[in-house]
Amino acid sequence: MDRFKPLTRFSVSAIVVAIFLSSLHFTCTEAYDALDPNGNITIKWDIISWTPDGYVAVVTMYNFQQYRHISPPGWTLGWTWAKKEVIWSMMGGQATDQGDCSRYKTSPPHCCKKTPSIVDLLPGTPYNQQIANCCKGGVINSWAQEPNNYASSFQLSVGAAGTSNKTVKPPKNFTLLAPGPGYTCGPAVVGKPTKFLTPDGRRVTQAMMTWNVTCTYSQFLAQKTPTCCVSLSSFYNDTIVPCPTCTCGCQNNDTHPGSCVNANSPYLASVVNGPGKNSLTPLVQCTKHMCPIRVHWHVKLNYKEYWRVKVTVTNFNYRMNYSQWNLVVQHPNFDNLTQIFSFNYKPLTPYSSINDTAMLWGVKFYNDFLNQAGPLGNVQSELLFQKDKLTFTFEKGWAFPRRVYFNGDNCVMPPPDAYPHLPNASSRVKFSTLVFFMASLIFFCLFE
Known part of the structure; x- marks a missing residue:
């Protein structure tokens, strides 16, 4: 009878506290990415010389995220002067x-604001206004995708700032738009002075002082709704599992006109090129899922020792061309990936020796540019896997990915119970028995 004892005031309080702590834990860890646990953007503020009323500094942003990059129209860095x-x-x-x-x-x-906002210069800037790693329009590639192009720098001469390590103060409240919200930056921390190698490689110089700022990404801060979804199909089942309905929002042109655009609309061009065409807010094609991006995974063929998958990425956003796009897919058979067609591939190993995560991206000048919504708004490739006799199966959705990211954002998967399933074994047995019975009957009638 003790188990039916009413909850005491202390028990109720304990439950409330537990719920609060669990929600607090979720809030604090929402920026954590299990597939890229150490991913961040690190800002180094290096004071390289003193001036009569301040200093000259080189500010460099390093993208240490394996698969999340900063896309056009590029980054905007802000802070508050101390x-x-x-x-x-x-x-x-x-x-x-x-x-x-x-x-x-x-x-x-150049700027007297208490809270300046800095942007990168565009390609083609005159050489006398450039420094190393600048002038890319604010675009920074991901570390794994292009390791030689994962930094962006600018130089500034600061006045009214103090002229020594004891009198100078680091800026506060750093903000990073890349290009929209999503990043949260910590305070500037004094670090080990950066060392620079001269172009001839014969001399090393050192910064007078270095501050480090770390910025981490949260998909929830970037956008309140998901940005992509996954659909599934297979050769052994006629069912095509679509993206869940209303994954990234619902069609609501009655209360919010212009929330989506019909592909067959005669006014399509005027809507796409109308007011807001330069906005970062997606203008999506009207679908049941309303997502800017859909990733389709199709189990295509089954060979004796291999099996084949077709992956298609479709852009439903009329306002975005995705350059340098990438996919991250988690599946246990990536350890046996034999060949990939028309995509680049790099294994990621967030769990040490377990190779179940792959990064896929387009081939340069061929399909690394994902066009906006329309007939050309898709890219596709095929993957050939070797079968591991100990693990391979088509049962219980094993052939489908566990997790899919597009440009670093987690895509919504269909519910597991909706996955295409193998034909029922009992149905096959009944069908085979019926065929055998009909064949026997025909044979009996012919030769009676």
Whole structure:
């Protein structure tokens, strides 16, 4: 009878506290990515020389995320000055707003705002305004996808800042838009001074002082709704499992006109090129899932020693061309991937020696550019796997991926009970018995 004893006030309080702690834990870990546990963007602020009223610094952003990159229109970096600093001049980047510099009678600074916002310069910038790793329009590739192009830098001359390690103060409240929200940056921390190698490789110089800032990504902060979904099909079942309905929102043109666009609309061009065409908000084709991106996994063929999969990525967003796109797919048979057609492949091993995670991306100048919604808005490839006799099966959805990411965002999978299943064994037995009975009857009638 004790188990039916009413809850005491202490028990109820304990339950409330447990629920609160569990929600707090979720909030704190929402930026954690199990497939890229150490992924972040690290900002290094290196003071390379002192000036009469401040210093010259080189600021570099390193993208240490394996598969998440910064796409066009690029990054915007902001902060709050600790004192009354101004930016006298810049190379490799520029402030988006000069601010009020009226107190300077001659040669006004480049930026006088308390909270400046900095953007990268565009390709083709004159050489006398460039520094190393600049002028890419704010685009930074992922570390695994292009390891030689995962950094972006600019140089700035700061005034009214102090002229020694004891008087200078680091900026506060760093923000990173890449290009929209999603990143949360920590405080600037004094680090070991960076060392630089001269172009001839014969001399090493050292920064006067170095601050490090770490920014981590949260998909929930970037966008409240998912950005992609996964659909499934197979050769052994006629069922095509679509993306779950309303995965990324629902069609609601009655209350929110223009929330989606019909592909056959005669006014399609005017809507796509109308107001807001430069907005980062997706303008998607009307579908049941309403996602900008759909990834389709089709189990295509079954050989004696191999099996084959076709992967198709479709863009339903009329406002976005995805350059340098990538997929991350988790499946236990990637350890036996034999051949891949028209995509690049790199194994990721977030769980040490277990090779069940693959990064896929397009071949340069061929299909690394995923066009906006329309007839050309898709890329596809096929994967050939060797069978492992100890693990291979088509049962219980084993042939389908466990997790799929597009450009670093986790895609919504269909519910497991909806996966295409093998034909019922009992149905095959009944069918075979019927065929045998009919054949016997025909044989008996012919030769009676």
